[in-house]
Amino acid sequence: MNKTTRLTFDFLIIGSGGAGLTSALKLAKLGKVAVLSKREADNSNTTKAQGGIACVMDDKDTYKDHVEDTLVAGAGMCKKNIVKKIIKKGPASLKELIKLGAHFTTRGEMGDDRHCEDYHLGREGGHHKRRVLHAGDITGTEIQDTLLRQCRENENITIFENYAAIDLICSWRLGWLGENYCLGAYALDTNTNKVNTFISSVTVLATGGAGKAYLYTSNPDIACGAGVAMAYRAYAKIVNMEFFQFHPTILYHPDVKSFLISEAVRGEGALLKIKDKRGRLIKFMHRYHEMKSLAPRDIVARAIDNEMKRTGSECVYLDIRSQSEDFLKKRFPNIFSECQKIGLNMAKDPIPVVPAAHYCCGGIKTDENGFTGINGLYAAGEVACNGFHGANRLASNSLLEALCVPKFIYSDVKNKLKEIIADRPSGNIPDWKTGEATDSDELVVISHNWDEIRRFMWDYVGIFRTNKRLERAKARIRNIRKEIEKYYWDFYVTLDLIELRNISTVAEIIIDSALSRKESRGLHFNADYPDKNSKLASVDTEINRPHTF
Numbered sequence: 001m002n003k004t005t006r007l008t009f010d011f012l013i014i015g016s017g018g019a020g021l022t023s024a025l026k027l028a029k030l031g032k033v034a035v036l037s038k039r040e041a042d043n044s045n046t047t048k049a050q051g052g053i054a055c056v057m058d059d060k061d062t063y064k065d066h067v068e069d070t071l072v073a074g075a076g077m078c079k080k081n082i083v084k085k086i087i088k089k090g091p092a093s094l095k096e097l098i099k100l101g102a103h104f105t106t107r108g109e110m111g112d113d114r115h116c117e118d119y120h121l122g123r124e125g126g127h128h129k130r131r132v133l134h135a136g137d138i139t140g141t142e143i144q145d146t147l148l149r150q151c152r153e154n155e156n157i158t159i160f161e162n163y164a165a166i167d168l169i170c171s172w173r174l175g176w177l178g179e180n181y182c183l184g185a186y187a188l189d190t191n192t193n194k195v196n197t198f199i200s201s202v203t204v205l206a207t208g209g210a211g212k213a214y215l216y217t218s219n220p221d222i223a224c225g226a227g228v229a230m231a232y233r234a235y236a237k238i239v240n241m242e243f244f245q246f247h248p249t250i251l252y253h254p255d256v257k258s259f260l261i262s263e264a265v266r267g268e269g270a271l272l273k274i275k276d277k278r279g280r281l282i283k284f285m286h287r288y289h290e291m292k293s294l295a296p297r298d299i300v301a302r303a304i305d306n307e308m309k310r311t312g313s314e315c316v317y318l319d320i321r322s323q324s325e326d327f328l329k330k331r332f333p334n335i336f337s338e339c340q341k342i343g344l345n346m347a348k349d350p351i352p353v354v355p356a357a358h359y360c361c362g363g364i365k366t367d368e369n370g371f372t373g374i375n376g377l378y379a380a381g382e383v384a385c386n387g388f389h390g391a392n393r394l395a396s397n398s399l400l401e402a403l404c405v406p407k408f409i410y411s412d413v414k415n416k417l418k419e420i421i422a423d424r425p426s427g428n429i430p431d432w433k434t435g436e437a438t439d440s441d442e443l444v445v446i447s448h449n450w451d452e453i454r455r456f457m458w459d460y461v462g463i464f465r466t467n468k469r470l471e472r473a474k475a476r477i478r479n480i481r482k483e484i485e486k487y488y489w490d491f492y493v494t495l496d497l498i499e500l501r502n503i504s505t506v507a508e509i510i511i512d513s514a515l516s517r518k519e520s521r522g523l524h525f526n527a528d529y530p531d532k533n534s535k536l537a538s539v540d541t542e543i544n545r546p547h548t549f
């Protein structure tokens with residue numbers, strides 16, 4: 001059961017979303033690449049992205065304006081250099097993707113001007129301009145398919161599907177002295193239940209987000225915070241995890257699990273409304289922000305939460321009845337048809353929505369080149385925190401980051417590769433050691449702990465926080481983590497166990513980060529410190545694993 005295969009590649013990419021596949025395509029120019037995908041290669045957060053890619057593509061827009069909107073949304077926590085670097089790289093990255101075969105909706109296709117081949121640009125919360133390039137409302141799928149097709153055709157890239165990374169192989173964890181080096185990773189092949197050892201000169205973590213830490217999320221089931229948890233265990237720095245973004249508008253219906261109603265719907269004129277006691281739909285966003293329904297996401301999610309609590313409502317409504325059925329079918333074909341499946345016609349019926357956990361703005365601390373500080377270890381996409389999103393990500397900036405940062409990683413790796421290979425410590429890398437127990441009575445603990453974590457994270461560490469709630473969450477996670485560590489090494493490693501261990505680690509990091517930020521800023525709102533503290537602007541919350549050697 002416990003036989004190990006050893007595989008050696010120049011580069012190991014963990015994660016097969018936009019950031020992972022773009023990294024793979026870039027690094028394949030320098031050597032052999034392995035891409036690990038926890039499930040099927042197209043099962044990623046990128047695939048689910050609806051809105052699009054924010055990018056300066058129009059004469060009426062400027063880099064300065066996009067930078068400004070990003071910084072305002074980021075509430076004093078963005079790092080200006082990386083914001084400028086990514087935004088300036090945007091158009092070139094987009095053109096490259098288009099050259100690889102990605103198609104984005106044109107104005108002609110939207111019927112603005114029948115023959116116009118300029119891109120149709122959408123608008124989302126916090127953007128003062130139309131700048132979101134999109135492929136209808138399935139932009140992520142278009143990007144994922146394009147990148148995946150290219151990776152599959154590239155003879156330097158091997159994609160391992162149904163391989164769940166368990167832990168990074170780092171020299172410090174092996175007890176080796178000197179600087180910390182990442183030498184690869186252990187991964188469970190869930191096709192065969194064998195743990196394999198992947199050895200690499202450079203590893204890129206691109207595992208996406210951690211929405212599954214919360215009971216309600218827009219994320220796919222894979223989003224269990226694996227990258228942050230593995231990096232933490234490997235002694236990387238984890239920053240700003242208190243800034244967890246809640247998307248304001250997830251479809252609210254008993255038969256539908258986590259379906260996003262894109263912010264782009266508000267960009268085309270949808271208004272947020274709540275039902276009063278007499279069942280009339282009333283606008284409310286003008287009471288919260290001058291940009292009303294198109295205010296930055298943190299403000300909109302908190303406003304909805306507040307309105308629902310104030311009125312005892314189960315949901316609020318998105319009203320896009322101002323647009324024609326013809327337009328909505330063209331602009332939002334996927335959302336239109338999902339709504340139709342539950343008997344709603346967007347052109348005639350207001351859509352019931354609620355907020356849900358959506359995007360982790362914190363993550364593994366990296367420099368502008370995606371370097372984590374551990375030799376040979378890089379991070380890109382949602383798993384990383386390079387200062388682009390600050391305390392609140394501007395809508396549709398994440399796909400832009402996922403396409404640009406791999407290019408910075410590629411340049412950095414190209415410059416340092418010889419050195420990394422020359423200085424890399426060598427020694428015996430042991431196989432993964434797993435327990436043998438498979439007692440089904442005990443397995444109930446895994447599902448129980450999963451449910452418990454997700455429930456208290458939602459109730460105590462969600463949109464509205466207080467010291468008391470955070471302390472309660474801390475007490476619970478401490479016990480659960482102890483319990484998990486106790487049986488983790490006794491039981492034969494399974495995907496459920498790997499994910500539970502990761503989600504519990506990430507949940508504790510989120511709680512600790514939230515407890516240590518004694519102010520409210522961006523996505524982090526604590527009623528015991530309801531205001532911003534100007535002294536804490538730009539001050540990162542850093543969580544490090546204590547050294548035990």
Ligand code: SIN
Nearest residue numbers: 050051262263395396
């Ligand atoms: C959306 O389409 O509303 C999501 C876009 C994003 O999260 O950036």
